Amino acid sequence: DIQMTQSPSSLSASVGDRVTITCRASQNFNNYLNWYQQKPGRAPKLLISGASTLDSGVPSRFSGSGSGTDFILTISSLQPEDFATYFCQQSYSTPWTFGQGTKVEIK
Amino acid sequence: QVQLVESGGGLVKPGGSLRLSCATSGFTFSDYYMSWIRQAPGKGLEWVSYASSGSRHIRYADSVKGRFTISTDNAKNSVYLQMNSLRADDTAVYYCAREDYRRGSCMDVWGQGTTVIVSS
Numbered sequence: 001d002i003q004m005t006q007s008p009s010s011l012s013a014s015v016g017d018r019v020t021i022t023c024r025a026s027q028n029f030n031n032y033l034n035w036y037q038q039k040p041g042r043a044p045k046l047l048i049s050g051a052s053t054l055d056s057g058v059p060s061r062f063s064g065s066g067s068g069t070d071f072i073l074t075i076s077s078l079q080p081e082d083f084a085t086y087f088c089q090q091s092y093s094t095p096w097t098f099g100q101g102t103k104v105e106i107k
Numbered sequence: 108q109v110q111l112v113e114s115g116g117g118l119v120k121p122g123g124s125l126r127l128s129c130a131t132s133g134f135t136f137s138d139y140y141m142s143w144i145r146q147a148p149g150k151g152l153e154w155v156s157y158a159s160s161g162s163r164h165i166r167y168a169d170s171v172k173g174r175f176t177i178s179t180d181n182a183k184n185s186v187y188l189q190m191n192s193l194r195a196d197d198t199a200v201y202y203c204a205r206e207d208y209r210r211g212s213c214m215d216v217w218g219q220g221t222t223v224i225v226s227s
Contacts, residue, residue: 036214
């Protein structure tokens, strides 16, 4: 199974800050890497597919990059509605696996 | 409008069974794979299973293989998860999600989830 490791597990940031979340895979794969946002009590929401393609309606302050084993989610200017938990997920080989999540909290 | 609505969760004793349903609307069901993903209380996301329409292609996580069975009904645009031999560690919110294999199998639409509690 492909293990996905996110860092950090949590972070505190202020509105307007630039935030980066890293996701590392245990083996090399193509860009079958997706990012999701989850708010408390809600279902996850797809932000980015294929490592860098923004899903429809996702604000442009979100961006994804990386390839191989190292991937990054960047929020260029954190907004109040962005405080949530973010998960990466590989869809290269089953079982699909998720990172443990990164909780973005208000500083 | 694309919609996924799960049902069937509840409280069940260890060793018991439960059948989850996910009714879909607003898209061509046969064009997509459907997945079940679960989230234990306070924990991360765990993919459970997926099926293509018509159930031609099916995969399971090792943690549920032999106990859970996924199936689809194209006439009802629905996907199901039959869960047998339930254990305490199956306690979770269960989400169904649409998988778009044309976009690298990302899960682009999710239901609201249904809660399964396994406890005596």
